[in-house]
Amino acid sequence: MKLFATLCLGLVLRLSASLPVADVTKEDGAVQDAALPNRCDGIEFDAITPDEKGKVIFFKGAHLWKGFHGPAQLSNELFKELDDDHNIGHVDAAFRMHDPENHDDHDHIYFFLDDKVFSYYNQTLESGYPKSIQDDFPGVPSHLDAAVECPKGECVTDSVLFFKGHDVHVYDIATKAVKTKTWSNLPVCTSALRWLEHYYCFHGHNFTRFHPVSGEVNGTYPKDARDYFTDCPNFGHGGNYKIPKCSEVKIDAITSDNQGKKYFFAGPIYMRLDSQRDGLHAFPIVRTWKELTNGVDAVFSHADKHYMIKGDQVYIYKMDPHKTLIEGYPKSLKEELGIEGHVDAAFLCGDENTVSIIQGKKLYDIDLSATPRIVTKDYPLPISDIDAALCDSKGVYVFKGPSYYHYETAFTLGMARIAPVAESITPDMMGCLE
Structure with a gap:
């Protein structure tokens, strides 16, 4: 992987x-x-x-x-x-x-x-x-x-x-x-x-x-x-961080932008991975999205914008270097996406206009091209308590604590009635400790 x-x-x-x-x-x-x-x-x-x-x-x-x-x-x-x-x-x-x-x-x-x-x-x-x-x-x-x-x-x-x-x-x-x-x-x-x-x-x-x-x-x-550029006792603008054991890994959200840069969110921290040649770097979320002082619940990217969900609010930012908050935001989940309640995870595949929202053991497809937003389909899921999800060219990855589930497509996830065998996050995948 x-x-x-x-x-x-x-x-x-x-x-x-x-x-x-x-x-x-x-x-x-x-x-x-x-x-x-x-x-x-x-x-x-x-x-x-x-x-x-x-x-x-x-x-x-x-x-x-x-x-x-x-x-x-x-x-x-x-x-x-x-x-x-x-x-x-x-x-x-x-x-x-x-x-x-x-x-x-x-x-x-x-x-x-x-x-x-x-x-x-x-x-x-x-x-x-x-x-x-x-x-x-x-x-x-x-x-x-x-x-x-x-x-x-x-x-x-x-x-x-x-x-x-x-x-x-x-x-x-x-x-x-x-x-x-x-x-x-x-x-x-x-x-x-x-x-x-x-x-x-x-x-x-x-x-x-x-x-x-x-x-x-x-x-x-x-x-x-x-x-900023080294770990030293009594120095640091954001604290020193400890790499967790693989059995302790827990992520809140994952997304990628239109340039292929991936963002991993965990508590107050996000990690940005540009490419293999640029490595991965960790920062406080508020360094880039200054209004998000309490982390995020779910994130997805669409049409040159990042959609950041926290509680019952949706924040939409431009994918510019400054990550500018769109005027008029945040808005309520109901107003922006036509749903209510806590969002566990969200993902969007490629250039599609449909975002998939996971709440508990339900998956909702929402048409982002419709005004107002409407749920076009909903599916029962065989697993609950999902932390994060991501769709890429290899399929959909659903994360739950230190484990993940892989589905070939979003449709496969929606139609599944039995969960696939959970796979454990390993040091090779995330650099965590045995």
């Missing part, structure tokens, strides 16, 4: 207590070798980049950290050429290539040191590297401070932003043209990261979010990276 294979943060349902700082060097509350650097002490990173699987890697000197959790390790344990024997030892800048038109380069990681560039794929240095920066990226200067990918739609074209001082060299991947801008309002970046369509300039142990085309900074910055 590959749909959930990368739900690697588990469904982080419970806040763990903050961990005290002990005498032995720790990160994430775990003892680590005193000789290893600890990013919880406040570190200015040399470079930051996601790998081809979405895991963000932070570099400092001869060490790196994989992801937002865990201790440092030697860089040459992953990238064997990053050692003194090969006269590298550290990197000046790094980025993951975004070139969907050229699969030979797509998702490769590029490291820069002085006037050289190194290209890695699956942690293996590619043949012919290192090369001169000018050979691979003509017009880009040497001794860089930072680099970050910028796909078309966020930049004008598929591009790479190279930072040196206050100058930003915008490299067009297709044409290899370089345009240089000066962003004096932005701090000198020692590393940069694109994360969930936002761009971050890291400097000292702080970061500043910026617009990738204009360099504009909106909001209160700088902010401490330890509050």
Whole structure:
């Protein structure tokens, strides 16, 4: 069941207590070798980049950290050429290539040191590297401070932003043209990261979010990276989360948008999965849907909008980057969907205009193209106390606690009189603990 294979943060349902700082060097509350650097002490990173699987890697000197959790390790344990024997030892800048038109380069990681560039794929240095920066990226200067990918739609074209001082060299991947801008309002970046369509300039142990085309900074910055990009005792803007055991997993709702991004809701938290290459990330629901202060009961997506159900209210948000609440909402369930009572789950298949609502042991089909909304069909269900449901190209998945039921189609679910054998959520599916 590959749909959930990368739900690697588990469904982080419970806040763990903050961990005290002990005498032995720790990160994430775990003892680590005193000789290893600890990013919880406040570190200015040399470079930051996601790998081809979405895991963000932070570099400092001869060490790196994989992801937002865990201790440092030697860089040459992953990238064997990053050692003194090969006269590298550290990197000046790094980025993951975004070139969907050229699969030979797509998702490769590029490291820069002085006037050289190194290209890695699956942690293996590619043949012919290192090369001169000018050979691979003509017009880009040497001794860089930072680099970050910028796909078309966020930049004008598929591009790479190279930072040196206050100058930003915008490299067009297709044409290899370089345009240089000066962003004096932005701090000198020692590393940069694109994360969930936002761009971050890291400097000292702080970061500043910026617009990738204009360099504009909106909001209160700088902010401490330890509050957002790593798990550190006594830091964090939303608390530390604990991965549950598989037997304890419980989700409230699941949906996907028109770009294939999936959203998993659990208590006050939602997890967003863009793709295999971007990994899964957890946030407070109110960070994105600020009016939903008490979580959700059910969610479905239709016609470029998210329908969020809580209690007897329906909130409808635009699927824009700001998740704007439609004027006039929330409205009552009765007014919006023509039903009353608690909603356990909701799902909609593809571009259809029919949403399926589950209440207890009943399933209702509601025509969203009708005004007012009307229930077109209702079916008895062989199971009750359903938590969430999702329809995708492989069928309908119905979740109940740490188990799920799979149906080939929504019609199969509606006509079923006997429940299929429940299957248990596993670590491979959701990253939960045995």
